[in-house]
Amino acid sequence: MARNKYPEVTVEKILEVAQRLFLEKGYDGTTIQDIVNELGGLTKGAIYHHFKSKEEIMDALGDKMFFDNNPFSAIKQRKDLNGLQKMREVVKINHADTSRTEISRQSISLLKNPRILAGMIDTDRRLIAPFWLELIEEGKRDGSIHTSYAKELSELLPLLTNLWLAPSVYPASAIEMFRKLSFVRDMFDNMGVPLIDDEILDIAKRFFEQIETEN
Amino acid sequence: MARNKYPEVTVEKILEVAQRLFLEKGYDGTTIQDIVNELGGLTKGAIYHHFKSKEEIMDALGDKMFFDNNPFSAIKQRKDLNGLQKMREVVKINHADTSRTEISRQSISLLKNPRILAGMIDTDRRLIAPFWLELIEEGKRDGSIHTSYAKELSELLPLLTNLWLAPSVYPASAIEMFRKLSFVRDMFDNMGVPLIDDEILDIAKRFFEQIETEN
DNA sequence: AATTTAATACCAAACGAATGTATGTATGTC
DNA sequence: GACATACATACATTCGTTTGGTATTAAATT
Numbered sequence: 268m269a270r271n272k273y274p275e276v277t278v279e280k281i282l283e284v285a286q287r288l289f290l291e292k293g294y295d296g297t298t299i300q301d302i303v304n305e306l307g308g309l310t311k312g313a314i315y316h317h318f319k320s321k322e323e324i325m326d327a328l329g330d331k332m333f334f335d336n337n338p339f340s341a342i343k344q345r346k347d348l349n350g351l352q353k354m355r356e357v358v359k360i361n362h363a364d365t366s367r368t369e370i371s372r373q374s375i376s377l378l379k380n381p382r383i384l385a386g387m388i389d390t391d392r393r394l395i396a397p398f399w400l401e402l403i404e405e406g407k408r409d410g411s412i413h414t415s416y417a418k419e420l421s422e423l424l425p426l427l428t429n430l431w432l433a434p435s436v437y438p439a440s441a442i443e444m445f446r447k448l449s450f451v452r453d454m455f456d457n458m459g460v461p462l463i464d465d466e467i468l469d470i471a472k473r474f475f476e477q478i479e480t481e482n
Numbered sequence: 483m484a485r486n487k488y489p490e491v492t493v494e495k496i497l498e499v500a501q502r503l504f505l506e507k508g509y510d511g512t513t514i515q516d517i518v519n520e521l522g523g524l525t526k527g528a529i530y531h532h533f534k535s536k537e538e539i540m541d542a543l544g545d546k547m548f549f550d551n552n553p554f555s556a557i558k559q560r561k562d563l564n565g566l567q568k569m570r571e572v573v574k575i576n577h578a579d580t581s582r583t584e585i586s587r588q589s590i591s592l593l594k595n596p597r598i599l600a601g602m603i604d605t606d607r608r609l610i611a612p613f614w615l616e617l618i619e620e621g622k623r624d625g626s627i628h629t630s631y632a633k634e635l636s637e638l639l640p641l642l643t644n645l646w647l648a649p650s651v652y653p654a655s656a657i658e659m660f661r662k663l664s665f666v667r668d669m670f671d672n673m674g675v676p677l678i679d680d681e682i683l684d685i686a687k688r689f690f691e692q693i694e695t696e697n
Numbered sequence: 698a699a700t701t702t703a704a705t706a707c708c709a710a711a712c713g714a715a716t717g718t719a720t721g722t723a724t725g726t727c
Numbered sequence: 728g729a730c731a732t733a734c735a736t737a738c739a740t741t742c743g744t745t746t747g748g749t750a751t752t753a754a755a756t757t
Contacts, residue, residue: 271705271706271707271751272706272751272752274705274706274707277706277707298741298742298743299742299743299744300742300743309707309708310707310708310709311708311709311743311744312706312707312708312709313706313707313708315743315744315745316705316706316707317706319744320743320744321742321743321744377600378600378603378604381596381597381599381600381601382596384596384599384600384603385592385593385596385599385600388593388599388645388651389593392651392652416661416665416668418658418661419661419662419665420665422646422652423646426641426645426646430603430641431637431638431641436603436607437607437637443633446631446633446634447634450631450634450635450673453631453673454669454672454673457669457672457673458665458668458669458672486724486725486732486733486734487724487725489732489733489734492733492734513714513715513716514715514716514717515714515715515716524734524735525734525735525736526716526717526735526736527733527734527735527736528733528734528735530716530717530718531732531733531734532733532734534717535716535717536715536716536717
């Protein structure tokens, strides 16, 4: 097997294995050889043919993981919701997704995986924030949102939810997590974007409690 | 020279060199040998005698850099200031310090130095946030601050100023930086901690503009 | 349609840089 | 003088990356 007719399949396979291993054992904890070993027949040469470095695999993963499961595209064409309501929907969809992925299960600590942490922060800013910004602007137009800090809020939202609310970075009990989220709600309320309604707060509360009892 | 009478001096020297090189060339960009070369006569054995790994040097540096230049200890015994005023003083002292250090000069990009980024986030939470918390509590007692989110605000403050307001992570023009800081001011005002007064805002504004014209 | 050409998708092996270790030695302390 | 400390030196190991080759497919040419 010296050549594959459908190389995209190989690329996908590499990314899939890399994602699993990075989340299991971290970025530094995963060697190129580890990835090769789970590739089934392929060798290091295949990886370095499709990616010029280990870093590039990581970079590609950040984008892929987002686009694979883009909660924004799901509510894009919903005509029955205003901007604010769309934002709330994204929060719920996002929660439903991530509550079963590995990341939130703190399978790995972000602080001990600096490369993954940095990738997340970068992805949040480059890819996710613009989508939030779009929804905030939409909300401003339809009157559901009133703020002069659209850009700032759109940057801050993923930073707070993905980093500050990540217990692996900022350890917190269920009660503390709930207080932090309440803080975020108050803050966004104050800033003109009442994003976190009672339903979301309630879902989150039960989620925090469930996680705690699991450990 | 096989043995030093004052080994602390050696430890200090290692940390001093490591700090300079890490800030110049980044963590990954600096090899143990690089450090050795600037140590003057010492060898790798010396480093691995005092530190068990490169990571441990980095960890030690995070703490050292904070304690070397602790703005909180400077205002600790000021009896003429209430809690809020002390917080404002710390902000000013901190600005005066960092405005001439290398970090703010974006000599290195934090995103390309994930290990330094993670170290910063961790130091902020472990060391810096507790000091802020103490001042907020003091402010609550003396009536200069009214909030039920002391813990949350103390965690968020360093996160926002050191990460979100770091142009190397979140690129921004002078105007955008000013808007972000205005946002932080409004937000802390809303949450009962009017930390950023006109003077601080003005100092920061000039600082942003100065940096921009320098490039 | 047959043949050549060139680019692609890999494989196998080795390289090189950097972290870390093992062992030895001199110096200070009790 | 015994022993721990503070290093030096040389070596081992790990891991990302490079290099050179080969088979296969697609495109170009005849």
